[in-house]
Each structure stands twice: as structure tokens, then as C-alpha cells.
Amino acid sequence: MTADDTTLDASAPWLEVDALLDDPRTRIVVCCGSGGVGKTTTAAALGVRAAERGRKAVVLTIDPARRLAQSMGISELDNVPRRVKGVDETAGGELHAMMLDMKRTFDEIVEGHADAERARAILENPFYQSLSAGFAGTQEYMAMEKLGQLRAGDAWDLIIVDTPPSRSALDFLDAPKRLGSFLDGKFIRVLMAPAKVGGRAGMKFLNVGMSMMTGTLSKLMGGQLLRDVQTFVAAMDTMFGGFRTRADATYRLLQAPGTAFLVVAAPERDALREAAYFVERLAAEQMPLAGLVLNRVHGSGAAQLSAERALAAAEALTERAAEEDCAENLEPAGIVDHHNGKADPGTAGSLSPAATAEQEPPTSASAAHLAARLLRLHAERMQVLARERRTRDRFTALHPEVPVTEVAALPGDVHDLAGLRAIGDRLALSRAEADR
Amino acid sequence: MSRLHVVSGKGGTGKTTVAAALALALATEGRRTLLVEVEGRQGIAQLFETEALPYEERKIAVGPASEGGGRRAGGEVHALAIDAERALLDYLQMFYKLGGAGRALKKLGAIDFATTIAPGLRDVLLTGKACEAVRRKDKTGRFLYDAVVMDAPPTGRITRFLNVNDEVAGLAKIGPIHHQAQAVMRVLKSPETAVHMVTLLEEMPVQETADGIAELRAAGIPVGGIVINMTRPALLDNGDLEVAARGARTGIAKALSQAGLGGARRGGLAERLIDPLLEQAREHAERVELERTEHAELKAIGLPTYELELLPEGVDLAGLYRLARDLRKQGPI
Incomplete structure (x- = not known):
């Protein structure tokens, strides 16, 4: 096995992250992917890198892990981008970060689009209060709304968005459309029917069918909830046009050439299946896909040694060390140490107390045991590599047109700027560097 | 129930x-x-x-x-x-x-x-x-x-x-x-x-x-x-790394060489394996340590735990x- 086997097939294009971030035409980067693949960390790392390369960037995160948020100084949820301290601004860039506050965003839309009295009526409506507090779907609408606002404000030249942890990761794409179809639908007219009937007697005759419908609705929902909904819809009536326009505008913004979608995935079957689904959906929606970020990929500095050879060598060493143990069985300390290691070579805990107690340099037998464990560990690593390669190849076979970059796995989690910087470095490796 | x-x-x-x-x-x-x-x-x-x-x-x-x-x-x-x-x-x-x-x-x-x-x-x-x-x-x-x-x-x-x-x-x-x-x-x-x-x-x-x-x-x-x-499973931990640090390098190189993985001398195939193998061991040990900490944290919640490999x-x-x-x-x- 050669090093080439563990890196990307040369036919798959490489994703040049720095070229993407440096291009002034790139105005929005959307990180999407299934849960737990590192979307938020990737978005944050891209933000740090873009800022340190001279872009005036803002990262919009939806639901960051607490320590990641702290690392960027946005642990408070106040819906306003905050400047991230500690970023190297010598290249002329800066980084801002914010965490989405759904309710606040929704309230701001209402306040911005209705006169004071109407706004108050909406904000006090119980139906509105529940809706804005974040039931299924609201987060997606508000994330897209916030993105539209940030873009319209034009205070940043690069906006990096992390997408909500939705039940289907593409809900945020559907949100504007769904809202639109609802607002255009007949249902909303049914809901508003009684409010209008009162004012316009002529409508009454036409609306017999609709009144029957509201009767049914009232029976189901209870009169008071239906009235809350109707009041809400009536109060929102004047704003709906605005909603619709904004939803459409945000959708078009996502399709525009200045937008780049990055699909984030881990090299695992389920995550890559989801990633393939994303790629297909984005194509169907004519959304510009920049590429796939394959996170937490394993590598090995000793990839020339195959799993099979490493395991065979480990077996041989264990056997031979066992023979030596028998020969040395006059030394009691040696027996305890080596028998433990031999009886259960897979358990680290059993060996370490004896090993740390022993202060002399290791005997040849204990060196052999240690070498055997290193080889077994290596064999496991090579098996992981092979598995990751197979899942990745399945993806590239389906979508050979999608540029890919790989990010090497870190042993622990990232919770400071240095860690984000390190991820950024890994994200931006060229193919040749990644191969090494 | x-x-x-x-x-x-x-x-x-x-x-x-x-x-x-x-x-x-x-x-x-x-x-x-x-x-x-x-x-x-x-x-x-x-x-x-x-x-x-x-x-x-x-x-x-x-x-x-x-x-x-x-x-x-x-x-x-x-x-x-x-x-x-x-x-x-x-x-x-x-x-x-x-x-x-x-x-x-x-x-x-x-x-x-x-x-x-x-x-x-x-x-x-x-x-x-x-x-x-x-x-x-x-x-x-x-x-x-x-x-x-x-x-x-x-x-x-x-x-x-x-x-x-x-x-x-x-x-x-x-x-x-x-x-x-x-x-x-x-x-x-x-x-x-x-x-x-x-x-x-x-x-x-x-x-x-x-x-x-x-x-x-x-x-x-x-x-x-x-x-x-x-x-x-933890294949090795910090204890093993200490052994390696106390001068087992030559011993490991010899062992690898005896197992048929090349020469143990400086620059030999077996000797060149040591650094990457120890690097992997270090990463593994670091992960094992992290896992122990997280495990203790979960135990501290005080609920029954179940483990799946x-x-x-x-x-x-x-x-x-x-x-x-x-x-x-x-x-x-």
C-alpha cells in the first residue's frame, strides 16, 4: 500500500478554500450538513481564516456549543454581531460573530413593518408569542431572515452562515417557499373571513362555505384559539406582502453567484449519504455548491505499513516476547508485568501500573510488548483509513464533479481561537500538502 | 417500569x-x-x-x-x-x-x-x-x-x-x-x-x-x-508512552526489525516507523485521557449508564x- 491510496482520487477536484475566501465576489458562505459533523466549528474556523486574510467577515451561528461561543466572545444572545477579539487584523480584515435569537429577530420584523399600535397587538397575541418562541420551522425562517438583513446592511463583505440543526437539514431552503405558499394560500383567507365579513356585508353570501370551514376549525381548536389566530393573521395582514417579498429575495440571494454552499460531512456512511442528498437538492434548486468539506479524516505517518503486515508483526512479537518471559521467569517483577501484558494485550490499564513502577530502562521483552501494541494500534488506524476511503469513494463515484477538501481529525474538541486557526489551516491545505 | x-x-x-x-x-x-x-x-x-x-x-x-x-x-x-x-x-x-x-x-x-x-x-x-x-x-x-x-x-x-x-x-x-x-x-x-x-x-x-x-x-x-x-477499547495509554520515553526507542526499533519490518539502524525502514507510530500512540493516549474525563462527568450525573461498543x-x-x-x-x- 502506498501513500497515494490514502489520499483523494486524482479525478476528484480539490476544493481550494483560500481561493474561495479571498475572492471578493464571494459574499455569502453557507455551511450545511447533518447534525454532529462539525458545521458550526467549520463556519467559525472559516470566519477566523477569512478575517485574518483581510476580509471583513461576520459569522452567523444558530446554536453553537457553549465553549465554542465563548471562544468567539458571543456567549450572550443579543442578536447583534460582536467584534471577535484576538483575531489578527494586520491584513485589514476583522471578524464579527453573532448568535441568532429567533424571538428577537421576529419581533424586530414586526416592529419594523407595522405601526406602533398594530405591532403591540401582534407582540401581545398569545399565538404569536408561541410561534416566535421557536416552534418547528421558526428557526429556519429567522435564520434566513437574519441572513437577508446582514446582506442588505452591507456592512460586511463576507457572511458565513451556519445552518440550524433541523429535522431535515435542508429545511432552511424550504422555509421561504413554504411561508410563501402559505401566504398565497386560500387558508389564510378562510382564517381572515370573519374579520372581513363584519365589515363587508356583501362578502357574507360568498363566504358561506368559508364560514362552515371556520365553524369546523372553531370546533377543533376551541373558539378562543381560533380568535387568537384570526387576530394574529388580521394584524399581520399588511405585513404579509413584505414577508413574501423578503422570503423570495432571500431565496434568490442564495441562488446568486456570490453565494457558495459548503456541504460539511464526516467520512461516515450516514453523514455522506446525507451529503449526497444535499448535493442533489442544491443542484435541483440551482444553488451554487462550492464543494464538500470532509471533516475528521484520519491519516497516518506510516501509511506504507499495511494493517495486515502490522498485525502479523505484532503477533510474531507477542509470541517471541512470551518465550522470553518464560526464559526470564526468575525475575518476579518481570513476570507480573509481562503476564499481564500477554494475557490481555488489548487493555492498557493492566500494564501501566507495573510499567510506571519500574524505573529501569525497559527490557527487550517489554520493548517487544510495547512495539506489538504500537503495531496493533497502527493496524486499527489503517483499518479506519481504509473504511473512510471506501465511504468517500462511494460519494465521489456518485458526484465526481464536487470539489472536496479533507480536514484531519483532531484528538480533542476546539474551544479557542488557536484551535479554530488550526482547523482553518487544515481546511485550506492544497492537495499536495494534504497528501504529505 | x-x-x-x-x-x-x-x-x-x-x-x-x-x-x-x-x-x-x-x-x-x-x-x-x-x-x-x-x-x-x-x-x-x-x-x-x-x-x-x-x-x-x-x-x-x-x-x-x-x-x-x-x-x-x-x-x-x-x-x-x-x-x-x-x-x-x-x-x-x-x-x-x-x-x-x-x-x-x-x-x-x-x-x-x-x-x-x-x-x-x-x-x-x-x-x-x-x-x-x-x-x-x-x-x-x-x-x-x-x-x-x-x-x-x-x-x-x-x-x-x-x-x-x-x-x-x-x-x-x-x-x-x-x-x-x-x-x-x-x-x-x-x-x-x-x-x-x-x-x-x-x-x-x-x-x-x-x-x-x-x-x-x-x-x-x-x-x-x-x-x-x-x-x-484503549489499546495503550500514557503509561506506555512513559516507557517509550525512558529510552525504549532502540528496543522498539530492534523489535520491529526482528518482526521483519526492516532495518533497526538510523534511517532503516523499521527505525523510520518509530516516530509515526509513537505519534499515533500519543494521539491515542490523549483521546483515552479525554474519554476518561468525559466518562467521569457522565457518571457524576447519577443516572444509570449503558455502554455500546x-x-x-x-x-x-x-x-x-x-x-x-x-x-x-x-x-x-
Whole structure:
């Protein structure tokens, strides 16, 4: 096995992250992917890198892990981008970060689009209060709304968005459309029917069918909830046009050439299946896909040694060390140490107390045991590599047109700027560097 | 003993796999479990290697046989992918005989509104359907399902998802929706329900698990156990690294060379393996240390924990049965 086997097939294009971030035409980067693949960390790392390369960037995160948020100084949820301290601004860039506050965003839309009295009526409506507090779907609408606002404000030249942890990761794409179809639908007219009937007697005759419908609705929902909904819809009536326009505008913004979608995935079957689904959906929606970020990929500095050879060598060493143990069985300390290691070579805990107690340099037998464990560990690593390669190849076979970059796995989690910087470095490796 | 098992956890921790393994584990002889899916992903069908599940309860597997003397066959696992829209239409039909009106509502966009936009209704329908299955009895008055296992939304949304009926009951203060919401909430807050959290031994999932449990407790929803998923054996640890640091280099090089991996001298094939091998060992030891810390943190939460090993080749049907047996061995969940 050669090093080439563990890196990307040369036919798959490489994703040049720095070229993407440096291009002034790139105005929005959307990180999407299934849960737990590192979307938020990737978005944050891209933000740090873009800022340190001279872009005036803002990262919009939806639901960051607490320590990641702290690392960027946005642990408070106040819906306003905050400047991230500690970023190297010598290249002329800066980084801002914010965490989405759904309710606040929704309230701001209402306040911005209705006169004071109407706004108050909406904000006090119980139906509105529940809706804005974040039931299924609201987060997606508000994330897209916030993105539209940030873009319209034009205070940043690069906006990096992390997408909500939705039940289907593409809900945020559907949100504007769904809202639109609802607002255009007949249902909303049914809901508003009684409010209008009162004012316009002529409508009454036409609306017999609709009144029957509201009767049914009232029976189901209870009169008071239906009235809350109707009041809400009536109060929102004047704003709906605005909603619709904004939803459409945000959708078009996502399709525009200045937008780049990055699909984030881990090299695992389920995550890559989801990633393939994303790629297909984005194509169907004519959304510009920049590429796939394959996170937490394993590598090995000793990839020339195959799993099979490493395991065979480990077996041989264990056997031979066992023979030596028998020969040395006059030394009691040696027996305890080596028998433990031999009886259960897979358990680290059993060996370490004896090993740390022993202060002399290791005997040849204990060196052999240690070498055997290193080889077994290596064999496991090579098996992981092979598995990751197979899942990745399945993806590239389906979508050979999608540029890919790989990010090497870190042993622990990232919770400071240095860690984000390190991820950024890994994200931006060229193919040749990644191969090494 | 709980009958509704709700399985949550951070994205990527293997909720669906654990829920499926639990449904199998609970399907001991003569028992029938129902595995429900609420997020429309068809993850259950993929795991059980069957075609996509319709909105219909159907038998998909037989539980693993009990081990030991006189092996007895396992019980039955049924599965259901709950679809909010179908659940609403069923509900209208069942309680109001509104078959035709239901279709009219659908045409109007009301059903779409109710299941995707109206606050919480979707979640009420999903939890409502699961609770209905928990309470359903056969002709003899015996519960139709001995246990219902739900592959639930992730930790970040689980409390709101389960607590939605409280909110809706507050919103609709009278009427059928109000009563339905209250009935569902009575099941969810009773000892009949247990929410289990799936986690990995990594910082973020463990943190989310602790936060999620605190939220559930604050909402008065009973928490069951913690399932630590995809655990890996420690092949070596810091002790071994100390041995290596105390001058075992030459010894290791010799050993590698004797095992036929090339020359042990400086620059020899075997000698050149040492640095990368030790680097891998260092990473591994670092991870082992982190895992120990996270493990201790989970233990400190004070709930029963269950551990499931990582299946290196991914989870296929055989792997699922193995996980189910492993769960059973760890006592009642």
C-alpha cells in the first residue's frame, strides 16, 4: 500500500478554500450538513481564516456549543454581531460573530413593518408569542431572515452562515417557499373571513362555505384559539406582502453567484449519504455548491505499513516476547508485568501500573510488548483509513464533479481561537500538502 | 417500569441505532415492542434493511433469542414512521368523522399549515400518536405493545418537543386540542415515560447530555438512562508512552526489525516507523485521557449508564442484534 491510496482520487477536484475566501465576489458562505459533523466549528474556523486574510467577515451561528461561543466572545444572545477579539487584523480584515435569537429577530420584523399600535397587538397575541418562541420551522425562517438583513446592511463583505440543526437539514431552503405558499394560500383567507365579513356585508353570501370551514376549525381548536389566530393573521395582514417579498429575495440571494454552499460531512456512511442528498437538492434548486468539506479524516505517518503486515508483526512479537518471559521467569517483577501484558494485550490499564513502577530502562521483552501494541494500534488506524476511503469513494463515484477538501481529525474538541486557526489551516491545505 | 422509551442525543451520536437496538432488546419472549420514527428520515428502514416504512404499523423483526439454557425465541418488533399530516387526518376522522372535511381542509392548505407552520401542532401530533400507541389495548384489555420506543429529535430540541403539549394546552384553553394536549402530557410526565440520552465520549455530546437532562428535569419529564455509544477499547495509554520515553526507542526499533519490518539502524525502514507510530500512540493516549474525563462527568450525573461498543464496519442487521444483546446484558433499561 502506498501513500497515494490514502489520499483523494486524482479525478476528484480539490476544493481550494483560500481561493474561495479571498475572492471578493464571494459574499455569502453557507455551511450545511447533518447534525454532529462539525458545521458550526467549520463556519467559525472559516470566519477566523477569512478575517485574518483581510476580509471583513461576520459569522452567523444558530446554536453553537457553549465553549465554542465563548471562544468567539458571543456567549450572550443579543442578536447583534460582536467584534471577535484576538483575531489578527494586520491584513485589514476583522471578524464579527453573532448568535441568532429567533424571538428577537421576529419581533424586530414586526416592529419594523407595522405601526406602533398594530405591532403591540401582534407582540401581545398569545399565538404569536408561541410561534416566535421557536416552534418547528421558526428557526429556519429567522435564520434566513437574519441572513437577508446582514446582506442588505452591507456592512460586511463576507457572511458565513451556519445552518440550524433541523429535522431535515435542508429545511432552511424550504422555509421561504413554504411561508410563501402559505401566504398565497386560500387558508389564510378562510382564517381572515370573519374579520372581513363584519365589515363587508356583501362578502357574507360568498363566504358561506368559508364560514362552515371556520365553524369546523372553531370546533377543533376551541373558539378562543381560533380568535387568537384570526387576530394574529388580521394584524399581520399588511405585513404579509413584505414577508413574501423578503422570503423570495432571500431565496434568490442564495441562488446568486456570490453565494457558495459548503456541504460539511464526516467520512461516515450516514453523514455522506446525507451529503449526497444535499448535493442533489442544491443542484435541483440551482444553488451554487462550492464543494464538500470532509471533516475528521484520519491519516497516518506510516501509511506504507499495511494493517495486515502490522498485525502479523505484532503477533510474531507477542509470541517471541512470551518465550522470553518464560526464559526470564526468575525475575518476579518481570513476570507480573509481562503476564499481564500477554494475557490481555488489548487493555492498557493492566500494564501501566507495573510499567510506571519500574524505573529501569525497559527490557527487550517489554520493548517487544510495547512495539506489538504500537503495531496493533497502527493496524486499527489503517483499518479506519481504509473504511473512510471506501465511504468517500462511494460519494465521489456518485458526484465526481464536487470539489472536496479533507480536514484531519483532531484528538480533542476546539474551544479557542488557536484551535479554530488550526482547523482553518487544515481546511485550506492544497492537495499536495494534504497528501504529505 | 416505563413503557414509552424516548431516545434522544446530539446529532451524530447514533440515536436511531440505539433506539432500534433498544426496541430489539425489549422484545423478549412473548413481548411486542413498537419502534416509532418522527423525523421522516426513514432511518429505521435503512437499519433493518427493509423498504421505506409506510404510515402503518408493521412487524419488521423478531427480537434476539434469550441466551443460556433453554434458549427461548424473541418477541416481535413492529415499526411505524409517523407522518404528521396523515396523523392529523386520521385524528380528524377518528374523533370527528371528518373524512370529507379533512380533504377540504387539505385542499385549502389548512393541513399543511397545521403540520408545518402552526406553532407546535406538528409536535403534538407526533407525540400524540406515540402516546396513543402506548395506551392502546387489545380486545382482552391487555396493552397491545409492551413497550414503545421513539427515535426522537436531538437533544437541542427534545424538551420543547416533549413539552409542546403543555404549551399548546395553554394556548388552546378549551376544546378538543386542549384535551388532547393534556392527555398526551399526562403520559409524558408519568413514570410510564423515560427519556434516554445517547452520547459519545466527547466533550460536546457530553455537555449537551448534561444540559439536556437538566432541561428535561426542570420540565418535569422523567429521564431514564444514558447510553454511551461507540466506545472503543484503549489499546495503550500514557503509561506506555512513559516507557517509550525512558529510552525504549532502540528496543522498539530492534523489535520491529526482528518482526521483519526492516532495518533497526538510523534511517532503516523499521527505525523510520518509530516516530509515526509513537505519534499515533500519543494521539491515542490523549483521546483515552479525554474519554476518561468525559466518562467521569457522565457518571457524576447519577443516572444509570449503558455502554455500546463501536462496530468498526458500521451497523448492519447483524450488528444491530449484537447491540441489542449487549444492552440486555447490562440489565433492565
